[in-house]
Amino acid sequence: MNSQFLIGYSPRKTFLHRLNGSTKLIGFVALSLIGMITYDTRFLAGIFLFSGILFYFSKISYQEIALVLKVIMAFAALNLIMVYVFAPGYGMTIYGTQHMLWGSPQHYFNLSWEEVFYIFNLFLKYTFAVPLALIFLLTTNPSEFAASLNRIGIPYRTSYAVEIALRYIPSVQRDYRTISLAQQARGYEISKKAKLRTRIIGSAQIILPLIFTSLDRIEVVSQAMELRRFGHNKKRTWYLAQPFALRDFLALATIAVIVIWGVVLFKINGGRFWNPFK
Amino acid sequence: MIKPIISFKDFSFQYEAQAEATLKHINLDIYPGEKVLVAGASGSGKSTLGRCLNGLIPQAYPGKFSGSCTVNGKPITESSIFDLSFDVGTVLQDPDSQFVGLTVVEDLAFSLENDCWSQAKMRQATQKWAARLQLKPLLQHAPQEISGGQKQRVAMAGVLIDESKILLFDEPLASLDPASGAASIQLIDQLTTSEELTVILIEHRIEEVLRGKIDRLVVLQDGQIVANGQPEEILRASLLQQLGLREPLYLNALKKSGVSLQSCTEIADVKHITAPQAKEKLEQWMTGTQLKQPVPKKEELLKIKNLTFSYAKDKPVINNLSLTIHKGEMVSLVGRNGTGKSTLSNLITGFLTPQQGTLTFSGKELEALSVKERAEQIGYILQNPNQMISKTTVFDEVASGLRLRGITAEIEDKTNAVLKVCGLYEMRHWPISALSFGQKKRVTIAAVLVLEPQMLILDEPTAGQDLQHYTEIMTFLENLNRKQQLTIILITHDCHLMLEYTERTIVLAGGRVIKDAAPAQILTDEEVIQRAALAKTSLFELADRFRLPSATEFVAKFIQAERKERADEQSISNRI
Numbered sequence: 072m073n074s075q076f077l078i079g080y081s082p083r084k085t086f087l088h089r090l091n092g093s094t095k096l097i098g099f100v101a102l103s104l105i106g107m108i109t110y111d112t113r114f115l116a117g118i119f120l121f122s123g124i125l126f127y128f129s130k131i132s133y134q135e136i137a138l139v140l141k142v143i144m145a146f147a148a149l150n151l152i153m154v155y156v157f158a159p160g161y162g163m164t165i166y167g168t169q170h171m172l173w174g175s176p177q178h179y180f181n182l183s184w185e186e187v188f189y190i191f192n193l194f195l196k197y198t199f200a201v202p203l204a205l206i207f208l209l210t211t212n213p214s215e216f217a218a219s220l221n222r223i224g225i226p227y228r229t230s231y232a233v234e235i236a237l238r239y240i241p242s243v244q245r246d247y248r249t250i251s252l253a254q255q256a257r258g259y260e261i262s263k264k265a266k267l268r269t270r271i272i273g274s275a276q277i278i279l280p281l282i283f284t285s286l287d288r289i290e291v292v293s294q295a296m297e298l299r300r301f302g303h304n305k306k307r308t309w310y311l312a313q314p315f316a317l318r319d320f321l322a323l324a325t326i327a328v329i330v331i332w333g334v335v336l337f338k339i340n341g342g343r344f345w346n347p348f349k
Numbered sequence: 350m351i352k353p354i355i356s357f358k359d360f361s362f363q364y365e366a367q368a369e370a371t372l373k374h375i376n377l378d379i380y381p382g383e384k385v386l387v388a389g390a391s392g393s394g395k396s397t398l399g400r401c402l403n404g405l406i407p408q409a410y411p412g413k414f415s416g417s418c419t420v421n422g423k424p425i426t427e428s429s430i431f432d433l434s435f436d437v438g439t440v441l442q443d444p445d446s447q448f449v450g451l452t453v454v455e456d457l458a459f460s461l462e463n464d465c466w467s468q469a470k471m472r473q474a475t476q477k478w479a480a481r482l483q484l485k486p487l488l489q490h491a492p493q494e495i496s497g498g499q500k501q502r503v504a505m506a507g508v509l510i511d512e513s514k515i516l517l518f519d520e521p522l523a524s525l526d527p528a529s530g531a532a533s534i535q536l537i538d539q540l541t542t543s544e545e546l547t548v549i550l551i552e553h554r555i556e557e558v559l560r561g562k563i564d565r566l567v568v569l570q571d572g573q574i575v576a577n578g579q580p581e582e583i584l585r586a587s588l589l590q591q592l593g594l595r596e597p598l599y600l601n602a603l604k605k606s607g608v609s610l611q612s613c614t615e616i617a618d619v620k621h622i623t624a625p626q627a628k629e630k631l632e633q634w635m636t637g638t639q640l641k642q643p644v645p646k647k648e649e650l651l652k653i654k655n656l657t658f659s660y661a662k663d664k665p666v667i668n669n670l671s672l673t674i675h676k677g678e679m680v681s682l683v684g685r686n687g688t689g690k691s692t693l694s695n696l697i698t699g700f701l702t703p704q705q706g707t708l709t710f711s712g713k714e715l716e717a718l719s720v721k722e723r724a725e726q727i728g729y730i731l732q733n734p735n736q737m738i739s740k741t742t743v744f745d746e747v748a749s750g751l752r753l754r755g756i757t758a759e760i761e762d763k764t765n766a767v768l769k770v771c772g773l774y775e776m777r778h779w780p781i782s783a784l785s786f787g788q789k790k791r792v793t794i795a796a797v798l799v800l801e802p803q804m805l806i807l808d809e810p811t812a813g814q815d816l817q818h819y820t821e822i823m824t825f826l827e828n829l830n831r832k833q834q835l836t837i838i839l840i841t842h843d844c845h846l847m848l849e850y851t852e853r854t855i856v857l858a859g860g861r862v863i864k865d866a867a868p869a870q871i872l873t874d875e876e877v878i879q880r881a882a883l884a885k886t887s888l889f890e891l892a893d894r895f896r897l898p899s900a901t902e903f904v905a906k907f908i909q910a911e912r913k914e915r916a917d918e919q920s921i922s923n924r925i
């Protein structure tokens with residue numbers, strides 16, 4: 072039935088799918104970091120375009136990500152509105168000039184080119200990483216996740232937790248469905264017909280049995296893993312880990328160039344901001 | 350002289366949290382190449398014995414012990430789970446939980462990954478074991494895409510890949526349908542010989558395990574070994590029954606017809622068993638027993654007409670199905686996994702809406718009723734009571750159905766009445782966590798009965814239960830059926846349960862009813878057995894072995910005699 076995740080891996084033949092999971096993870100993390108730090112609009116626009124192009128090449132279809140995309144967009148929009156409402160003059164403080172579009176700097180609510188520009192920067196920062204994250208999630212075989220995490224230095228016990236979660240999410244979903252049906256038959260109403268309060272109470276009745284069922288499962292799983300020697304050695308190998316290929320080194324080099332370019336820009340701009348108003 | 354590979358010497362073990370020792374003065378030697386069945390009721394200590402072998406005791410379950418236990422020369426008190434894992438491979442009861450990889454091949458390689466093998470060597474090893482256990486076409490599959498039997502094969506391959514020489518199975522039959530269970534037993538047989546393994550099977554379903562070759566049967570009771578020897582000797586002495594375990598049905602039948610088990614040869618193998626005058630005595634018993642015609646129940650309760658349902662287009666799970674259940678019937682619903690049994694019960698309880706067809710319940714259309722309203726007429730009980738219980742005390746759990754329906758007046762009286770019927774009244778203030786599995790099951794049934802439904806649907810009510818608990822649950826249901834005229838549908842794989850407790854069996858395949866008849870007829874029909882993943886009853890094979898005139902009649906008569914005995918026993922115990 073429907074045991075699929077919100078978004079999931081789909082095997083395709085593109086260079087992004089062939090890239091090593093670790094490479095994609097490093098790329099995602101490194102570009103996100105530099106993008107979070109910098110406020111250089113030219114640079115942000117550059118990586119926005121770059122990740123957009125990569126996304127196009129990944130051949131991920133819009134249907135696969137429509138829901139996630141809408142959710143992210145809604146949150147980003149809400150966030151930007153809040154940023155404006157709480158500090159409409161912040162852009163002028165940062166850039167030190169006052170080019171008014173509406174109102175005057177003396178009033179709380181006003182609008183300046185500086186504010187618009189600042190919010191535009193934020194918009195780029197929120198959105199450029201989305202295609203990168205989606206590329207990582209949708210073009211990497213989940214079996215490779217744990218191996219990738221482990222390779223970039225995260226202890227294997229922690230990395231394997233990700234794999235275990237992916238493995239047992241469908242089982243927990245199935246438990247949830249079964250329990251929910253049984254509780255509904257008892258008379259707990261969780262459909263849209265009932266009032267919100269009743270529905271919340273109804274849902275809580277599912278959580279308790281679900282937790283107990285899952286705890287039972289966790290005990291068996293951890294024993295099964297221990298009986299097969301998980302956790303004894305300092306290291307472990309991964310059946311599906313991919314060795315680094317030439318394309319991975321090329322990709323990492325490209326990422327390094329972009330990150331270094333971002334750092335160099337701090338020097339040129341004399342700080343994190345690029346100021347077109349002076 | 351060959352040295353034992355596993356050796357218990359005056360070994361006792363007591364769990365930290367328990368007042369009494371679970372294993373008491375165990376003396377047991379198991380030799381390389383032996384295949385040993387460890388049987389016993391739940392609580393007899395058989396699982397504890399298994400945990401000693403793989404090191405879970407004392408590491409995961411600490412406690413006090415005395416005496417000695419060595420596995421392949423290693424004393425378990427000084428060995429870690431890690432050390433022992435090279436000697437003993439463990440296949441757990443629930444193959445789904447044991448499956449830790451995202452795909453079959455990753456799960457096979459799991460222990461090798463932990464041993465830091467190179468990928469090339471892992472690929473070689475997984476290929477080799479996948480070939481031996483016929484898993485090659487499944488290597489890239491996710492666990493939710495394969496069947497229970499296949500998962501168990503993955504679990505076996507995943508431990509055999511360590512080349513360990515001792516294999517421990519913890520209730521290998523508990524989560525499989527009869528057909529997969531039989532296949533598993535056969536495969537274990539094969540591997541024991543081809544891989545030169547020492548195999549220890551912990552299981553209470555002795556009859557099914559004995560279909561493979563067993564060198565030794567060890568029976569535990571209250572933490573002590575009460576029988577230890579060749580299965581033939583133990584069967585001949587009729588020890589199992591005395592020890593509260595289920596004796597193979599065919600032996601029961603032989604005893605009934607007056608054949609002395611002591612005189613039997615090849616007693617563990619129903620296909621070759623012989624005894625002086627067995628044929629004559631069986632035939633005599635058969636002619637001497639009159640088959641009573643069951644009184645047919647005529648009052649229609651649930652009428653299903655031309656029901657069709659599909660999740661995806663053009664792939665109907667329920668396909669134009671028609672069926673009538675009468676008031677007061679106890680019916681078993683059987684069929685392979687994925688054949689629409691759960692879908693059908695979901696359609697009846699209203700979780701799903703049919704695309705076509707009608708459901709009528711005591712003359713009223715069910716379609717107009719919501720899930721909640723239907724639940725007042727038809728109670729649905731899940732296999733796992735932990736999935737149903739949402740309150741912390743017995744009384745609250747049972748009363749919650751009434752409270753949710755806004756009934757406040759007679760809650761106390763109604764709930765107490767149901768608690769009495771279910772034998773839970775004395776425990777009404779107990780926390781549910783203090784109850785046994787069977788008691789929890791009764792709580793879930795009581796919680797549904799409090800709404801006074803006319804029909805119950807139970808999903809595998811006895812799965813994983815030993816004979817005592819099984820009998821306890823089934824006697825309880827049988828009484829409800831008889832005394833309260835409650836109609837009961839049991840969804841099950843258990844052939845014993847079908848035969849012993851239900852008068853009518855409905856077999857589903859491909860979303861249709863392929864046969865609807867008395868269980869004795871179903872379990873002697875080879876085509877139906879195969880299509881529904883059931884297993885032939887050994888009674889059928891016994892009839893075949895001695896060329897009795899009609900196997901179906903023989904089985905029916907045997908079951909009738911069994912039920913009569915059960916009813917007599919009960920009326921005696923009631924009088925006392």
